[in-house]
Amino acid sequence: MKNFNYYIPTRIFFGPGSIKELSQTKLPGNKALIVISAGQSMKKFGYLQRVQDLLKTNNCESVVFDKILPNPVKSHVMEGADLARRENCDFIVGLGGGSSIDTAKSIALMVKNPGDYWDYIHGGSGQGKLYKEAVLPVVAITTTAGTGTEADPWTVITNEEKQEKIGFGGDDFFPVFSIVDPELMLSIPPELTAFQGFDAFFHAAEGYIAKIATPISDAYALQSMALIAEYLPKAIKNGKDLEARTQIALANTLSGMVESTSSCTSEHSMEHALSAYHPSLPHGAGLIMLSESYFRHFSSVCPERLIKMAKTMGKEGETADDFISALLKLQNDCGVAGLKMSDYGIQKSEIHKIAENAHHTMGGLYDMDRQTLSHQDTVDIITAAFK
Numbered sequence: 001m002k003n004f005n006y007y008i009p010t011r012i013f014f015g016p017g018s019i020k021e022l023s024q025t026k027l028p029g030n031k032a033l034i035v036i037s038a039g040q041s042m043k044k045f046g047y048l049q050r051v052q053d054l055l056k057t058n059n060c061e062s063v064v065f066d067k068i069l070p071n072p073v074k075s076h077v078m079e080g081a082d083l084a085r086r087e088n089c090d091f092i093v094g095l096g097g098g099s100s101i102d103t104a105k106s107i108a109l110m111v112k113n114p115g116d117y118w119d120y121i122h123g124g125s126g127q128g129k130l131y132k133e134a135v136l137p138v139v140a141i142t143t144t145a146g147t148g149t150e151a152d153p154w155t156v157i158t159n160e161e162k163q164e165k166i167g168f169g170g171d172d173f174f175p176v177f178s179i180v181d182p183e184l185m186l187s188i189p190p191e192l193t194a195f196q197g198f199d200a201f202f203h204a205a206e207g208y209i210a211k212i213a214t215p216i217s218d219a220y221a222l223q224s225m226a227l228i229a230e231y232l233p234k235a236i237k238n239g240k241d242l243e244a245r246t247q248i249a250l251a252n253t254l255s256g257m258v259e260s261t262s263s264c265t266s267e268h269s270m271e272h273a274l275s276a277y278h279p280s281l282p283h284g285a286g287l288i289m290l291s292e293s294y295f296r297h298f299s300s301v302c303p304e305r306l307i308k309m310a311k312t313m314g315k316e317g318e319t320a321d322d323f324i325s326a327l328l329k330l331q332n333d334c335g336v337a338g339l340k341m342s343d344y345g346i347q348k349s350e351i352h353k354i355a356e357n358a359h360h361t362m363g364g365l366y367d368m369d370r371q372t373l374s375h376q377d378t379v380d381i382i383t384a385a386f387k
Contacts, residue, residue: 148256
């Protein structure tokens with residue numbers, strides 16, 4: 001038994017209908033900047049109006065910032081922070097998927113702190129400066145089950161000028177409270193359900209094989225993977241299956257807790273580099289593409305961990321290859337087997353550049369691996385995954 005510390009201060013309201021808590025829970029301010037995507041789903045399905053109405057019932061004004069992209073960018077962080085300052089907003093609401101909630105966290109940093117967001121980023125061309133002013137409180141309302149950001153202190157933003165996609169965060173970035181209402185997830189189309197579900201799966205799987213895993217993170221990770229293995233195909237087959245949506249939402253929140261108590265590993269570094277150069281690539285899709293070659297590489301490094309994950313997913317779990325088989329079966333059952341990097345414009349000639357970017361921008365996650373990967377190891381893993 002190793003020593004560990006545990007800190008997740010976010011209050012989580014979980015379950016169907018939990019959105020109503022927004023009207024009766026003490027809010028961290030009097031005027032909210034609501035951050036949503038540039039898409040139409042938050043307005044089309046009435047989620048934005050509902051949140052605005054519930055805030056109003058709770059005597060809170062709100063302003064909307066609706067420009068966030070699937071791979072959120074630095075310029076929108078700066079623009080959102082400027083709007084929050086002009087409107088005198090004293091807290092931020094992230095409404096939607098991980099991109100909106102991550103941007104809300106980053107905006108919360110920049111409302112009171114001077115300069116450029118990249119001044120505070122560690123890795124790549126970031127300046128690594130310490131921020132001195134308070135981070136505004138954040139409320140997270142997730143309408144997807146993928147990133148777990150409602151239960152962790154991390155945010156991932158792309159510097160579109162530098163083509164750097166980097167995670168950042170710390171204790172100040174935990175949401176004050178988060179609402180996880182599966183009823184808000186019933187409208188997600190099948191392909192996005194799959195991509196988001198696998199993102200959650202890999203947060204759990206990477207956290208389980210990370211060298212800083214703890215007994216607490218292991219428990220969260222194994223339960224998350226078990227739920228995804230059982231319920232993700234059901235949620236994809238029937239998006240209105242509230243039981244399946246609820247279980248996947250739970251798996252996602254558990255995976256966020258894994259990120260708070262363990263860490264992602266270099267698979268995420270590699271995917272960040274892929275989508276930094278090719279922002280149309282969905283994060284979950286990139287992880288799926290990398291996963292077989294990535295985990296096959298680690299099958300000889302920590303075989304007992306892969307065997308345990310295989311058993312969690314319903315396999316016999318006699319060898320590490322059983323996990324690879326379970327992973328490929330789940331991808332097939334979810335309709336995402338055979339995804340090709342080339343379909344998203346990625347070229348084989350870019351692989352060395354992508355590997356270099358992964359180490360340069362997200363090198364910290366390589367430190368979480370049980371075996372240190374070289375540049376050539378990264379090239380080999382991406383090459384084996386390339387189609």
